[in-house]
Amino acid sequence: EEDAATALRLPKPVRQLYTTVGDVRSCQLQKAFVVLACKDLGSPLPAGYLQWLQQKEIEATERVREKAKQVSILKLRDEILRSLPAAWDKESAANYLRETKTRFAAYLAAVALTDDALHDIRKLLKDLLYVWPYLEGVVAEIFPPQFFNRETCQQLAEKLGSFQDCCVALTLFHPDLLPELSVEERQQLVLIREVCNRRKEGERKALVDRLQLLKNEIRANMQVQTTVPVSTGNAEERSTQE
Template sequence: MKKEELKHISTNHYRKIQKHLDRIAKEMDGEEIHQLRVEYKRLRAFFRMLSSSPRVKEEIKVSKKLKQLYSLYGTVRDLQLQQERIKEAVKKDRGRINPYLDLLQTEIGKAEPELQDILSKKPVQESKKKTNAGLPEKFLKNDFHRFVEDKWSSVYAILASGHFSDDNIHSIRKHLKDLFYNLKEYEGKEFRVLSASIWKGQDEKFIAVLLDELGAFQDRCTSISLLKAYWIKRVALPTKKLLDELKQQWIKEKTGMKRALVKKLRTAIKLV
């Protein structure tokens, strides 16, 4: 791909990010926030791939303000999803759980002033100008294959270590996501050829399902982390007891999810 094509791809991602931001400005819609973050991750993965080329002297990164925006909206989305999870898990004793739901809503509200401040500084335009200046003159198929092998080397290193911490499982997901997103930048015959060679004996459908399962595990980790001890201490005893019980249930579910994921990773991805 030549520089103009690289610029076209990044511009398209920036355009979609701005579209979602414009919609979120009217209403803090959870699905729009999710799509915004997916588009940001695709753009970030694209720049990671380009930065792996020997023709790129300095890593291409989005602007600090856009990264802050992504992080803040991530916090908001995590809190929104936690509200949904709690409502789904506690259907009968809703009155006992309302204080915690209100606490989550208060935390969402705390993010809004900083979000508005960053948005007023036009972070998308700023980031686009910054990253356009760092794009290489071209990105070759050999560069792509090198990027693919580097990502798989990182995955293999974790598998070989046998150390399946929550962070390492999340790292595997990020490496595979980078491959999954960047493969989508290619089209037609080129896409089919690359897709056949990238997944180390598996197909794209298998990887998509695996990524969904890894994502569900990460969501469970987040849901547990948001049952913070210092938050729970702020609610009445009946609510605290209910949340403690729910936390133990989710920890048990997380343990089962991790066991199944580790088995699948070890079976499906063969070390080379």
């Protein structure tokens, strides 16, 4: 019999489809960011780079079509339904929230919040938001309600998402891989990348400050040892999506 972790793991074709859809989204976000950055800088659009992004998006879209052929929605639905717990009550919700709180506090207890750690916190919050309707009436008993409710959780997840978009954007600036670009366009991409990096660092500071408030509130009610492995890698070495 499969354990819960195995039973809830999405099939490989579904995960691959999710990743390729993320690749399409990353190209679209990158184009939008470049256009906005050029407007702020008062500079012309880097035509060669945007053409490269357009081609990357076309290729990713084709991969989505191919991956989608390998996914059966009906089969996936049946697998998800089979993995659902037989019963769900207040005690089940409280146990889930206590486990989530422990993981959350463990991330916050790390010496430094790396890009990967912030990304993992975002995934944790998104998982929580997906099942929030089944946790009503219990969340306030586990988390400090004045700092952690559905609205603040949603806002924090969105800000973490914006930060992740910056991390992904930085991985898509590769002028050295585009020898056909002019020297002027390469220099322009360097400036645009600096704009993105400044935005990323500004958002990081705001996030760390906000998470510090949550950390203080959670630590006031519980003592947590960091038992959850916290990622230490650099986001620029990471692929685009989770």
